[in-house]
Amino acid sequence: MPSASRWRDEGGHATVTYMLAIGISLMVFVSMVNVLLFVYARGVIRAAVDEGVRAGSFADAGVVECEARAGDALSDLLGGSLGDGVSVSCADSGTEMSATADVTLVSPIPGFAAWSFVLEARAVKEPDLVVTP
Numbered sequence: 001m002p003s004a005s006r007w008r009d010e011g012g013h014a015t016v017t018y019m020l021a022i023g024i025s026l027m028v029f030v031s032m033v034n035v036l037l038f039v040y041a042r043g044v045i046r047a048a049v050d051e052g053v054r055a056g057s058f059a060d061a062g063v064v065e066c067e068a069r070a071g072d073a074l075s076d077l078l079g080g081s082l083g084d085g086v087s088v089s090c091a092d093s094g095t096e097m098s099a100t101a102d103v104t105l106v107s108p109i110p111g112f113a114a115w116s117f118v119l120e121a122r123a124v125k126e127p128d129l130v131v132t133p
Contacts, residue, residue: 034112041082041105042117048073049088049099049121056090056097057123066090066099081108098122 051073056066070088078086085104090097101119 034107034109038105038115041078044077045086045101045103046119049101049119052090052099053097053121053123057125059126059128063090063092066097070099095125096122097125
């Protein structure tokens with residue numbers, strides 16, 4: 001039969017191991033949440049750039065409509081500090097409307113690196129239709 005002093009030497013070992021496992025599990029979970037947040041933000045920005053180009057590609061529309069629509073989509077779907085690092089600019093070449101989003105996503109969770117990327121979208125401008133009698 002083991003002596004009582006041997007049992008006292010191992011007391012708390014399981015608690016330390018358990019707490020370490022819980023800590024590592026929480027770090028992995030928070031990292032996955034951060035990645036999912038960035039993937040969601042990228043999808044929202046992609047949709048906003050597409051919406052802007054679509055709005056600016058009408059015959060009577062231009063850069064102002066493109067940037068306004070993209071800005072509206074961003075403010076609706078990506079509010080708060082996560083959307084602060086997003087800037088959208090549109091350009092009209094006459095036959096094509098293009099939009100570019102320069103993005104730097106900063107994680108709301110301290111200790112995680114920022115993610116920078118550029119998204120572009122293009123659409124052919126609708127021609128001005130002239131109705132002849």
